[in-house]
Amino acid sequence: MVAAYFFDNDDSVDFRQPHNSGKDVSLDHLAKLGVIYKHLPSQEEVDSLAEQRGYKNRDIMNLNAARFDNNEQLMVEKMKVFYKEHIHEDEEIRYCMDGDGYFDIKDSVLDRWIRVRLDRYDLIIVPAGIFHRFAVTTNNYIKALRLFKDEPKWQAINKPEADQNPIRKSYLATLQTA
Numbered sequence: 652m653v654a655a656y657f658f659d660n661d662d663s664v665d666f667r668q669p670h671n672s673g674k675d676v677s678l679d680h681l682a683k684l685g686v687i688y689k690h691l692p693s694q695e696e697v698d699s700l701a702e703q704r705g706y707k708n709r710d711i712m713n714l715n716a717a718r719f720d721n722n723e724q725l726m727v728e729k730m731k732v733f734y735k736e737h738i739h740e741d742e743e744i745r746y747c748m749d750g751d752g753y754f755d756i757k758d759s760v761l762d763r764w765i766r767v768r769l770d771r772y773d774l775i776i777v778p779a780g781i782f783h784r785f786a787v788t789t790n791n792y793i794k795a796l797r798l799f800k801d802e803p804k805w806q807a808i809n810k811p812e813a814d815q816n817p818i819r820k821s822y823l824a825t826l827q828t829a
């Protein structure tokens with residue numbers, strides 16, 4: 652079941668560890684940042700949400716150590732692409748079909764990372780322009796359905812370019828009016 656809490660900022664510890672500061676974050680607080688969480692135990696519910704929100708395409712991302720010949724070091728190296736804070740110019744919609752993972756959300760009002768743990772049948776919608784990152788847990792496995800409004804493309808925009816991105820600026824403007 653989902654868990655959300657402020658990240659403990661202890662970068663000396665493997666990023667796949669929980670990093671729980673002990674300070675929980677409510678789903679309402681996440682919603683104020685534009686992040687939507689849902690628990691959808693059936694595929695029908697996922698399909699209905701996709702219909703409502705106009706997600707026309709999807710694919711499945713399977714991240715596990717076996718994909719890297721059980722070479723955990725290689726997997727960690729590859730995972731760092733997702734763990735580098737980034738934005739997208741579209742919503743990021745991920746549904747955990749199996750396994751688990753951490754979606755870290757940057758609260759730009761408090762300037763703090765919020766860690767959201769997704770477990771099976773959890774879905775997260777990360778708004779366009781918000782800084783975020785992803786890590787598997789120490790289970791080293793997630794099977795995630797990726798939903799897209801248009802073409803299934805994954806384009807991460809990192810700092811410093813992201814800070815000047817118009818979608819980023821629009822996102823920050825929504826926080827001012829919230």
Ligand SMILES: CSCCC(=O)C(=O)O
Nearest residue numbers: 712733745784785793795
């Ligand atoms: C398991 S989905 C990987 C994370 C991701 O797609 C992203 O952060 O853009």
Ligand SMILES: [Fe+2]
Nearest residue numbers: 737739743783
């Ligand atoms: Fe992303």
